[in-house]
Amino acid sequence: MSTVHHPIVLPDAPAAERARLDAGGVACWEQAITIDTYEPAEPDRYPLFLDRRVYQGSSGKVYPIPFTDRILPERRPREWRAIHLENRWVRLVLLPELGGRIHIGYDKTRDYDFFYRNNVIKPALVGLAGPWISGGVEFNWPQHHRPATYLPVETHLERHEDGSVTAWHGDLDPLQRMRASHGIRLRGDSSLIELEARLVNRTDVPQTFLWWANVAARSHDRYQSFFPTDVRYVADHARRAITAFPRADRPYYGVDYPALGAARAGADRIDLSGNVRVPTSYMVTDTVDDFFGGYDHDERAGFVHWADRAIAPGKKMWTWGNGEVGHAWDRHLTDGDGPYVELMAGVFTDNQPDFTWLRPGETRSFRQYWYPIQDIGPAVQATLDAAVGLEVDGLGASVGVAATAEHADVRIELRRGAAVLGAWSAAIGPGRPFTATIELDEPATRDDLVLVVEGDGRELVRWSARPAASGEPWVATEPPAPAEIASSDELVVTGRHLAQYRHPTRAAEPYFAEAVRRDAGDARARLGLARLAYDRGEPEAALEHLEAALARETRRNLNPEHADVQLLRALVLERLGRFAEAADAFGKAVWDGALALPALLGRARLALRAGDARRSLEFAEQASRTDASSTQAVAARVVALRALGRDADAGSLLSLARAADPLDPLLAALADDxxxxxxxxxxxxxxxxxxxxxxxxxxxxxxxxxxxxxxxxxxxxxxxxxxxxxxxxxxxxxxxxxxxxxxxxxxxxxxxxxxxxxxxxxLRAALAAEPGDARAAGLLGCWLLDAGRTADALVALERSIAGGADDPVVWRNAAVALVNTGGDLDVADERYARALDLAGGQDARLVYERDQLASIRGLDAPTRIAGIEAAGPEALVRDDLAVEYAGLLVDTGRAADALDLLDRRTFQPFEGGEGRVIAVFDRASAAVAGDLLRTDPRAARDLLAAGVAVPERLGEGRHPAEVVAERFVLLGDAEAALGDRPAAEAAWRRACDVDGPLAATGHTVSARDAWIGTAHLRLGEPEEAERVWAALEARAAELEASADRVDYFATSLPELLLFPVDTAERRAAEARELRELADAGRRSMEAAA
Incomplete structure (x- = not known):
């Protein structure tokens, strides 16, 4: 494969659009561009039920989106649909086939990409459904990352009367089927990039969502992320940790920034990308300002983001880190464009995960803005008109102003109290900033000064110091188990939180159930249980909860404050075919203004079902009056009008609605378009x-x-x-x-x-009509598996098998259901064997999953190796299977074969799953080197030394906190065998050096630490070795005493996937191993003495 870097070539504007540009307007056109591309492999044919997958701190459930777990290695040029937006100062390129992202944001005045331009489409396995690319601006909703990030969207170009242009993108979210439209707008007289978003919950039930605009910028040692100057602290995911900003005042992500700052001035500043050495996120906890951004000190250019903080509090920085881990991910994501930093802007969210609610039928609209800046340094204040920079150093001050529009005469004043220290008049505009320096009469800090910029008869921007927040922000804690919570109120609040935040390893249901156990009529808990049952396709169970909730709510008050119970009850009754009762419940739900829209829509469709089109139209018109933007209300009116024979009125209404919202699929369907x-x-x-x-x-x-x-x-x-x-x-x-x-x-x-x-x-109707339909039964089993109704799924899948199913997916799903219901594991293996036969015998996923089942069944390593090898080398196309196979080879004395396997392929890790390839590589290297020590210590030394830096083909980089003691102990032994005692002691000392500024919080003690003790013994340090053995025992005791649950604040746990993991048994086995290693270490000390 060629490694030549091919920059994206942007086409010139067509003649008509060129004329618009020359006249000071906005050019907009669609024209494909050629980009070197690494294509994803075909999606996996098997559905993935990843309810326990931890992804970005929330659920990594991906079903029903097909999952892709491999990227093809060959790069080829590909034409991508592209929308081009351009004015005098800014050029944008949008890619509708990749989620409607901004791929290029280019400052024409400075010849600078203020958004990271990736000149290759090189997806890595970062996305919820697999492929994800870096660069530009990704619009993440309803969760992070955007589930449809690698899927195409619909588009519509809109020219406005003022000459501005909006490029609209829209789709139905592939997970929840909510609808989002986002428009990117440029104006002829401004460098502002305006995003307008419309988010619609077009489903029947409340849904949770977040919105993060994920901006990438090219980073290096002198790229600075800037937040408002009143930001004193930043928080990690889920607010599980905090630190000061911009100078970290405590270890953060395991890095001791205060120690680094003491060793090198400025090394504690986490606003400078080069200082952050490991993958790191931080998010603003509090600010009264609306802006943030990034600034490239080498290019003297950057960008500002602005949005109303009342609804857009999210301000986040993310980096892969300026270290081995980050550099490995740079190679996965680009061929030559280097590292980047993400400066992410959240609306209706301020952390990750942090979800908010959309009621059924509800629409949220908002705007976000970006604009390029030049020469002013990091902005200390910004509005939609201008950004200002102000640096003060004792007796000198530097002032900068960058504007988003042309201003012939602005007045800039720098004040201290009532005194004007400097005043200037200037003509400024996009690409023409004002900068000045001034000497001060007496020493000052920036907080002593006020900077005011006025133009066109109004204030454009003002800087003055913000009061510092008192105290540190709160840090989140794990909620207690249901039985440990004292009040029913807290039980319900906790259950709602877990549901709202889509927690991957803690379920809401036990909290609601405990509240009901204490008080059978608890209306809020009953509603929570009803929602869960309704979503699982259990309407009868949902109705039972709802009737209990309604009885409590109406015991003394026939008209409760909220009608959530009645609305869900109406939906359940409608699903059950009890239409008259459903109509009455919808009618009662209309009493709650917040739910009037979905309730009126329910009344409209049930009236039409009953043959009363006139009444249906009345309800639909009421719905439109409730929310004029609701296209569902318009659709109901159109259908009712047509039923009344008023086709002309229906056509006029539909035309007007489509002109206002051209991308709405329901309106398009009504128009047969x-x-x-x-x-x-x-x-x-x-x-x-x-x-x-x-x-x-x-x-x-x-x-x-x-x-x-x-x-x-x-x-x-x-x-x-x-x-x-x-x-x-x-x-x-x-x-x-x-x-x-x-x-x-x-x-x-x-x-x-x-x-x-x-x-x-x-599917239920199909089986009612033809009970022997194996296809319908298999699909129903798939649905039930996703719903968590595993026992019911197993019944449906076995019914499909009994009916003669020949789809390998059905047999594999039956195996999964058997395992997850505690069924016969040998029968599950038989189901996998049959699935493999139906798939042709070489299906890599089936081979991998069957091997995981073999591990659960307790089969020994030689048997598992035989099973993998029987499938042929094609099965090893999967990285996870190749890693598992290599580990088994090491376990059976075939470490050289394992190294050969690792040497012949290039690995593609999932984000959060890094470290597995390195671990088996180190194990194999140590095993081979251990054998070589007896016969060829020089070869052993060379092998061990070559693997200290991880080969690029493994796709991973070493984290600073990773324990590499075994490799260094054996390297020292090789040097000693070669007679180089100083080199041996240096290697053994490196084995001991596991904690330092880049691993300040210490690593979690594991079996690998035994080699640290061995290194101390080699160095003649028995006291230090004893501390290692004691640490192993302490960790064993900790594991034995810990609760049987996964870390509540985990952000990524890819091992919690298809089959249940016995965390208790794993901890017990690890504790036993640690105690055995401590005992062995002490015995070796005694023998040495």
């Missing part, structure tokens, strides 16, 4: 229109969805055929319904992952 990039949208709209009462269009859309093919969005085809069958049965067309079910059984089933209650209802 829906051609989505996501084929699942066809099925989503089919269900919505059928439910709304437009059954013919629902049927037509289902027919179209049934004709689609599998892709990165998944495969709706068989599910669409089952939905079509249900629609036709309801329309009393049993012949066509049966044909649709036949088509479902014949359809391509790869990547068909059912999700949502509509899919569940369609």
């Amino acid at each position: 829906l051609d989505p990039v996501d084929p699942r949208t066809l099925l989503t709209m089919a269900h919505e229109l059928h439910r709304l009462g437009d059954r013919p269009r629902g049927i037509r859309l289902a027919e179209r969805a049934a004709g689609t093919s599998p892709g990165r969005f998944g495969n709706p085809a068989p599910l669409a055929s089952y939905a079509l069958a249900a629609f036709l049965d309801e329309a009393d067309e049993p012949g066509r319904a049966a044909a649709a079910r036949t088509a479902a059984r014949a359809a391509e089933v790869r990547l068909a992952f059912p999700a949502g209650l509509d899919d569940l209802d369609a």
Whole structure:
């Protein structure tokens, strides 16, 4: 593969757009650009049920999105759709095929990319569904990272009357099916980049979300992240730790910044990218200001972000770190553009994870802004008009002003109290900042001064010192177990928190259940349990909870303050087919103004179902008056008008609504103009229109969805055929319904992952009509596995198998369900064997999962090796299987084979899963070197020394806190065998040096520490060795006493994946090993004495 770096070539604007630019306006056009690209491999055909996966501190659940776990190694030029936005000062390139991200943000006045320009599309395994790229601006919602970050979005270009242009991007979130639109706007008279976002919960139930605009900027030793000057502290993920800012006043991420600062002036400043040596996040805890950004001191340029802090408090810095780990990730993500820092802006969120609620039908709209700055240094204050820099050094001050628009005459004043220290008049504009230096009469600090910039008869920006917040910000703590919580109120609050924050390893249900155990009528806890049951497709259980909640709420007050119980009750009754009762419950929910919109929409669709189109129209019009922006209310009106024969009125209403929101898929479907990039949208709209009462269009859309093919969005085809069958049965067309079910059984089933209650209802209807339908039973089992109803899933999957299922996914899912329900592991293995046969015998994922099952079954290493090797070398395309196989080879005395395997391939780690390849590499190296010590100590020395720096092919870098003692002990032994005692002692000393400024908080003691004790013995330091043995015993005691649960604040735990992990047994086994190593160490001390 060529390693030549090919910069992206940007095309010139077409003639018509060039004319707009020359006239001072905005050019906007769509034209593909060629970018060298590493393509992701095909998505995994198997659904991944990753409920226990910890991702970015919250749930890493990815289903029903197909998962991709490998990137192809070859780079090839590829044409990407690109939208170009340009004015006199700024040029942007947007990529609709990659989530609608800004890929290039270029300051024309300074020839500077103020957003990181990655000249290659080189995804790494960072995203929720696998592939993720660095650079530009990624718009993350409804969780981090954007689930659709590597999927295409719809687009629409809008020219406004003032000459500005907005490039709109929109999609339905592939996980929750909420809708987001974001528009990037440029104006002819401003360098502002304006983002307008509209987030809509178009589902029936409350949903949680966050929004982070993830900006990347090229980083180096002199790139500085700046926050408002009143920011005194920053926090880690989930506020689990804090430190001072910009000079860290305590160890943070294990790095002792105060010690580094004492050794080298300025090394404690975490606002300078080069000082941060390990992967690190920090987020602002408090500020009264609206801005932040980054500044490149070498280029004397940077950018400012501005947003209303009342709704946009999130201000975050993330870096891979200026160390071995970071450099390895740089290689994964780019071919030549170097490291970057992320300066992320959160709206309706201030931390990660930090989710907020969207009520059903609710729309949130907001704006964010960025603009380039030049020459002024890091901004100390910024508005949408201008940013100012102010540096004060004793008797001198430097002033800078960068504006977002042209100003012919601004007045700039630097004051101290009532005294004006300096006053200037200047013409400024984008790319033409004002800078000045001034000598002061007496020493001052920046906080003593006030800087005011006025122009066009108003104040553009003012700097004055903000009062410092008193005390340190709070740090989060882990909630107690349900039984340990005293009050029912706290139980409910904790359960809601865990649900809202999508906690990956703590469930909300036990907290709600404990509250109900104490008080069977607790309405809030019952509502929480009802929501969980409804989402799991258990409407009867949900209704039982809701009736209990309603009884409590209305015991003394027939009109509760909130109608959440009634709204969910209406939805449950509707699902159960009890339409008259549902209509009454929707009517009662209308009393709550916050829920009037979804309740009125419910009344409208049930009225139409009952044949009362006039009443339906009345409800739909009320819904529109409740929220004029609701396209769902417009859709209900259109359907009702058509049912009344008022087609012209319906057409006029639909045209007006589509002009206001051209990307809305429901309106497009009503206009027979829906051609989505996501084929699942066809099925989503089919269900919505059928439910709304437009059954013919629902049927037509289902027919179209049934004709689609599998892709990165998944495969709706068989599910669409089952939905079509249900629609036709309801329309009393049993012949066509049966044909649709036949088509479902014949359809391509790869990547068909059912999700949502509509899919569940369609599958249940199919099995009610034809109980022997193996395809429907297999898909139902898949749905139930995702819902956490594992026992029910196993029943459905075994039913599918009994019906003759020949899909390897069904057999594999049955194995997963067996293991996760505590079933017969040998039978589970048989299910895997059959799945492998159906898949052709060489399916790498099945081989890996079957080997994991073999480990759970307690099979020995030779047996597991035989199982892997029987699948052929093609199975080792998977990194996780290759690492497991290499470890087994070491365990069975085949370390040389393991090293050979590691030497012949390039690894691609998942973010958070780093360290596994290095660990097996070190084990194999040590085992081979141990053998060589007896026959060829020089070769042993060379092998061990060569692996101190991790080979790039392994894809990982050593963390400073990593214990590498075994390698250095053996290296010292090799040097000693070669007669070089000083070199031997130096190596043994390096084995002992595991704590330092870059590992200040110490490492977690593990079995590897025994080698530290051995190194001390080699150096004649028995007292230090004894401290190591004591530390091993102390860690063993800690493990034995610790609770059986995963770290509450973990941000990434990729090992908690498909099968349950017996954490108690793992801790017990580790404790036993540590005690055995301590005993062995003491025996070796006694023998040496």
